[in-house]
Amino acid sequence: xxxxxxxxxxxxVVSQITLILLNTLAFLFDLPWLAGLIAAVMLIGxxxxxxxxxxxxxxxxxxxxxxxxxxxxxxAEPHRFAQGLGGTFVLAGALxxxxxxxxxxxxxxxxxxxxxxxxxxxxxxxxxxxxxxLARWKVPGFTKHPPAGVFPxxxxxxxxxx
Numbered sequence: 001x002x003x004x005x006x007x008x009x010x011x012x013v014v015s016q017i018t019l020i021l022l023n024t025l026a027f028l029f030d031l032p033w034l035a036g037l038i039a040a041v042m043l044i045g046x047x048x049x050x051x052x053x054x055x056x057x058x059x060x061x062x063x064x065x066x067x068x069x070x071x072x073x074x075x076a077e078p079h080r081f082a083q084g085l086g087g088t089f090v091l092a093g094a095l096x097x098x099x100x101x102x103x104x105x106x107x108x109x110x111x112x113x114x115x116x117x118x119x120x121x122x123x124x125x126x127x128x129x130x131x132x133x134l135a136r137w138k139v140p141g142f143t144k145h146p147p148a149g150v151f152p153x154x155x156x157x158x159x160x161x162x
Contacts, residue, residue: 004073004147009155012079013070014061015051016120022053023090023113027106032097035109039094042087046080052087072156075144082119082127086112129153
């Protein structure tokens with residue numbers, strides 16, 4: 001399968017929607033610490049290799065049957081890169097908020113939320129697209145290529161219903 005692994009994209013979508021909801025709460029109630037916590041969860045998830053807020057799916061929504069798995073062969077590395085990049089931008093936003101730069105801070109947080117929405121609802125991961133372009137340019141550390149027949153950054157078609 002060319003190094004591809006079965007990945008449950010429902011877990012990533014739930015994580016992205018959770019991120020959007022929490023960022024919205026952080027903005028509405030002016031909670032820079034919440035933006036910092038979101039960044040930490042995203043960055044830790046990228047380091048250990050699972051969607052930051054995927055626990056919401058694994059521990060609640062999937063067992064209750066509210067969200068069904070969407071398993072497809074894919075590369076995990078581009079998704080980890082995208083989450084790490086998003087977490088870095090949310091962290092930069094939180095730091096800007098703590099420094100009193102509200103427009104810059106919330107702008108960075110909302111940019112990540114907008115890109116998460118594009119991925120969750122449109123199936124296009126900008127961070128994955130960047131990863132695959134870096135691989136195409138043979139940048140060291142970026143070695144994976146998109147699954148056959150899948151446009152770089154697009155969500156692969158579901159292969160099994162476990």
